[in-house]
Amino acid sequence: MASRRLAVLQQHLGGLRVQDEDGSELERQATSAAATTLPPPDQMFDFLTRDNKQLRAQIFEFLKFQAALECLSFCDYSLAIKSGVHFTLCGGTIAKLGTEKHHDVLRAMDTLELPGSFGMTELGHGSNVMGIETTAVYDPATQEFILNTPNNEASKFWIGGVAQTARISAIFAQLTVNGKNEGPHVFIVHLRDANGNFMPGVRCADNGPKQGLLGVDNGQIWLNNVRVPRDALLDRYATVDTAGNYRSPIANVQQRFGTMIGGLTTGRMLIAQGAVDACKIGCTIAIRYAADRPQFGDRPILSYLTHQRRLFVGLATTYAFHLAMLQLKQVVVKGGPDAGKQIHIVSSGLKAGATWHRVKILQDCRECCGGMGFLAINRIGPMLNDMNVDTTFEGDNTVLMAQVAKPLLDAAVKAGMTSAPPPKVMEMDLCKTCVGRLLAWREQMLTAGLAADMAAAAAKGGPNAGMAAFDDNLDRVTQLGWAWTDRHTFAAFQAEAAAAPAALQPALNLLALLYGLTRIEAGVECYLSTGALSGDAIKALHAKANALCRELGAGNGRLALALCDGFGIPDHLLQAPIAVGNWRTFEG
Numbered sequence: 001m002a003s004r005r006l007a008v009l010q011q012h013l014g015g016l017r018v019q020d021e022d023g024s025e026l027e028r029q030a031t032s033a034a035a036t037t038l039p040p041p042d043q044m045f046d047f048l049t050r051d052n053k054q055l056r057a058q059i060f061e062f063l064k065f066q067a068a069l070e071c072l073s074f075c076d077y078s079l080a081i082k083s084g085v086h087f088t089l090c091g092g093t094i095a096k097l098g099t100e101k102h103h104d105v106l107r108a109m110d111t112l113e114l115p116g117s118f119g120m121t122e123l124g125h126g127s128n129v130m131g132i133e134t135t136a137v138y139d140p141a142t143q144e145f146i147l148n149t150p151n152n153e154a155s156k157f158w159i160g161g162v163a164q165t166a167r168i169s170a171i172f173a174q175l176t177v178n179g180k181n182e183g184p185h186v187f188i189v190h191l192r193d194a195n196g197n198f199m200p201g202v203r204c205a206d207n208g209p210k211q212g213l214l215g216v217d218n219g220q221i222w223l224n225n226v227r228v229p230r231d232a233l234l235d236r237y238a239t240v241d242t243a244g245n246y247r248s249p250i251a252n253v254q255q256r257f258g259t260m261i262g263g264l265t266t267g268r269m270l271i272a273q274g275a276v277d278a279c280k281i282g283c284t285i286a287i288r289y290a291a292d293r294p295q296f297g298d299r300p301i302l303s304y305l306t307h308q309r310r311l312f313v314g315l316a317t318t319y320a321f322h323l324a325m326l327q328l329k330q331v332v333v334k335g336g337p338d339a340g341k342q343i344h345i346v347s348s349g350l351k352a353g354a355t356w357h358r359v360k361i362l363q364d365c366r367e368c369c370g371g372m373g374f375l376a377i378n379r380i381g382p383m384l385n386d387m388n389v390d391t392t393f394e395g396d397n398t399v400l401m402a403q404v405a406k407p408l409l410d411a412a413v414k415a416g417m418t419s420a421p422p423p424k425v426m427e428m429d430l431c432k433t434c435v436g437r438l439l440a441w442r443e444q445m446l447t448a449g450l451a452a453d454m455a456a457a458a459a460k461g462g463p464n465a466g467m468a469a470f471d472d473n474l475d476r477v478t479q480l481g482w483a484w485t486d487r488h489t490f491a492a493f494q495a496e497a498a499a500a501p502a503a504l505q506p507a508l509n510l511l512a513l514l515y516g517l518t519r520i521e522a523g524v525e526c527y528l529s530t531g532a533l534s535g536d537a538i539k540a541l542h543a544k545a546n547a548l549c550r551e552l553g554a555g556n557g558r559l560a561l562a563l564c565d566g567f568g569i570p571d572h573l574l575q576a577p578i579a580v581g582n583w584r585t586f587e588g
């Protein structure tokens, strides 16, 4: 059992599994890019940590932890989210924003003695975290903070674990010391005692029935003069001494809070990875079933172009995001002075991109399985419900795409990029380099156009008018977020494919090209409206994508099936009868 578990962990650390020895050439080509381009998991970061055994062990633990949560999401999304809330959101916040005195709490969380929750969102304040209204006022007489919910909109809402199980919460509240508001800070607040009774001044309630994710007890919290000791403040970035003096190395309230929550990106990464993992499951179930299911005679439904267009594009996109996530994890591990900003942008784009793709890919998989896709036992339907929220939590996708676009636009305005590059007809030789250039061009085109509008508005009405122009063009801002994500993800895919052993490259290059072509199709308006691509070029591009789908579908989808096997999901975690050839004997 232990060795099986280790094998599962390893395959997810490395990314994908290597096929059996007796696999055909095509199957060998299709096996893991990640498992073959990267060294074994325990040596993966040797180059960073050669002289520091402790750091190396920490990095390995971090990756093992992420892999373990991935394995949980293969079994059950509620279980993965409940664990993520406890360990990553609550535990991770205490670890990253707290100091050594908070480590006892972490130890009690590790043993599940203290089930944790993450109290950021309020009924009235979701995406705008700076606007939260819960208050924490320092009382120097008792050296305590007094926390309050001043009105119902300030009640903590959606908090995972709070309806039934959580004993503590990392509560975000506006801190006031000596009458001065210092902005949002985080406090460890005990909600329930060991018997499950509410602590004095605390009240919690269930949020009520949800669309899915029923294994997570989301709830609401009201705090009424709840007193917590001075040490309850997570004080890595700000301290309050016994006499009530507030100190922080970051003077600006907004910057200080930005620094605090900027470090809490692990949860966002886990949501993005969970979406990629769901796509692996959905694609594997749907492609296996489609290869096994005849309709209109002996013809397997996988041979229909419409099936290939939906499932193989989904497969290519899943590989693209898997490999981009793998690169992001390496950036996180590597760290460095500029890593924070980079991680924020990349994790925002990948989370929004992966979860929005997941919605489409799982829906396509569901439809491709016909009625069987609607049966709960075949998993895809329940996954669609359980995961529907991933576009909203850990940063609403639209808001995240704006965060991807904002620094690009700020840099463009600063660099004086005040006119869009003139549209020019692009060469369409339909190779990977050409696709990469086209994706980069769309990003530049959108950046320059928006930056020009913002600069013009600022020149007339000042910086606020520049920001108003940003808000007035949020549809284009979202397109820019997508354009950046498409370009970045394609580049990651290309890099991983190029680094793979020669035998794997044809399969990975094929998938990467299919992914890139379909992302140009997704942004076709930009190319056509500017004259960058002609109608004939778009037709050729569409035909090329179809031809790649035909290649993946050859031999009843042999290559596509091998690429699914490359995900390394054991059958007992796939669970769906239609994925393991049992639909013919199905009796309900």
Ligand SMILES: Cc1cc2nc3c(=O)[nH]c(=O)nc-3n(C[C@H](O)[C@H](O)[C@H](O)COP(=O)(O)OP(=O)(O)OC[C@H]3O[C@@H](n4cnc5c(N)ncnc54)[C@H](O)[C@@H]3O)c2cc1C
Residues within 6 Å of the ligand: 085, 118, 119, 120, 121, 123, 124, 125, 126, 127, 128, 157, 158, 159, 160, 213, 218, 389, 392, 393, 394, 395, 396, 397, 398, 399, 474
């Ligand atoms: C199942 C579930 C579990 C959750 N678990 C937790 C938890 O454990 N702890 C916790 O603290 N929170 C949790 N949340 C809260 C979650 O993080 C918030 O729902 C999320 O931040 C969005 O906030 P909101 O729901 O208030 O939506 P809003 O922020 O009100 O957004 C509503 C809509 O308005 C749009 N919008 C908002 N602002 C802008 C803007 N500036 N520009 C353009 N469009 C905008 C958004 O795109 C969105 O479509 C959970 C939520 C759910 C549903």
